[in-house]
Amino acid sequence: MLTLNRLDRADAQLLVSGASARAAEIGVPMCIAVTDESGNLLAFERMDGGKVTSITVAQDKAFTAAAARKATHEYNQACVPGNLVFGIHTALGGRLSVVGGGLPVLVDGEVVGGIGLSSGTPQQDMDCAQAGIDHFLSQRK
Amino acid sequence: MLTLNRLDRADAQLLVSGASARAAEIGVPMCIAVTDESGNLLAFERMDGGKVTSITVAQDKAFTAAAARKATHEYNQACVPGNLVFGIHTALGGRLSVVGGGLPVLVDGEVVGGIGLSSGTPQQDMDCAQAGIDHFLSQRK
């Protein structure tokens, strides 16, 4: 039997609030998704003005980051024609996202969830995803 | 009427055990899938620590290798923009995998199944897939 740790509801809310605070700060309304360590959705929030397409993209980024235990922008760097990783972006019906903005959430070196942001540039999405993690790590009990 | 050969359950187990032994040796927990010659799943194993996204990717690699009778890394080499093969990675809803790690299983020059590995680098996945085939060919009755 394996024993593992997983974000709870309060953890997920910390991630969302940290990310949404940063998104408000930079003036970009976002879709924010948080999943558990298996990639299943724990919390989701569309800020006023967040894009409809981003509802799915944010979830896919969070899913990928948690379930593959890798930031989506790292997949992006490897997923170039001629690299053997190329094509991973169409796996799982395209649900495996290689667009920047999905980060695994680690506690004590273990992936306990994932966060995905979408609606800004990938750089803005990544920045806000990281802000969510920073807030979570500093505030969690 | 056509007469054809297909991996049986014992063959599939040999492929899985050869691949998982190699994965353990290199210290990378993997998802391992074996299909019949038509690409339908025969056996699957997720080693402790194998990635959730790899559950599907391993199966899709094995499916592609068997059903298209071609190693997925060979598709990868051809699937570059400007080459007429490009775009094949989105076929079948993305189920046709061009990510390295899927190999057809041949006996006497005939494709009798496929094996797909996922969770490591494509090179590691390919290495373990080949180990599965080597073990199968040396041990089968």
Add this chain to the structure above:
Amino acid sequence: MLTLNRLDRADAQLLVSGASARAAEIGVPMCIAVTDESGNLLAFERMDGGKVTSITVAQDKAFTAAAARKATHEYNQACVPGNLVFGIHTALGGRLSVVGGGLPVLVDGEVVGGIGLSSGTPQQDMDCAQAGIDHFLSQRK
């Protein structure tokens, strides 16, 4: 943070071998799937003669039993026209299975995985799924 327990690879193998032994005993080759507590595949085996359609059905039964923490035959009983549960069988693109043969795997009252069998009658599938659980509970370390 939540802490939870999950079947490991050795547990999954016990479930598969208990179920396949029973299937062999009653002379019905089966597809056997075992998932973790989130419904993600851990192990799969198609016995020689298991049906191709059962590859997916067995996995969906195991997924449903684990992820919804309910035996699929219990959903079946409630999923009749006029009952407010009716229609649940089309949820998740039909992946939520209400066909008998999927059982949650419990240890100390906690769902740690799921097992799904397919290729026989639902009653045979349920019988073999239970045999897998019995074998697992009696043999696990």
Add this chain to the structure above:
Amino acid sequence: MLTLNRLDRADAQLLVSGASARAAEIGVPMCIAVTDESGNLLAFERMDGGKVTSITVAQDKAFTAAAARKATHEYNQACVPGNLVFGIHTALGGRLSVVGGGLPVLVDGEVVGGIGLSSGTPQQDMDCAQAGIDHFLSQRK
């Protein structure tokens, strides 16, 4: 290793021509699909006037009959609310068809393929599917 038999191209054409001759006789233009023993498409014909929806339905019937080794009308009889089989009609994204008109093709007691008809009443579809099989069995070399 398993050795199995599968319809070849000439066999598939016999099945289609027998079915289409009967469809012409009763004045109902049909969609006719023939698959191999794993449910993968071998031949398809839409007669002038065959329905667009039937393109998929005929293929799903043939797939189901071959891959599950059971006539679709037999699934239909068992797939009633309260029966433990109920819900099987939504499996595989609805691709598992329980609508009458799909028959497995057997030679010497072994399923070697499937035939599915669609566009008429289920009874007409079943009648034409059987005519395809009768023609195949009487004409094959």
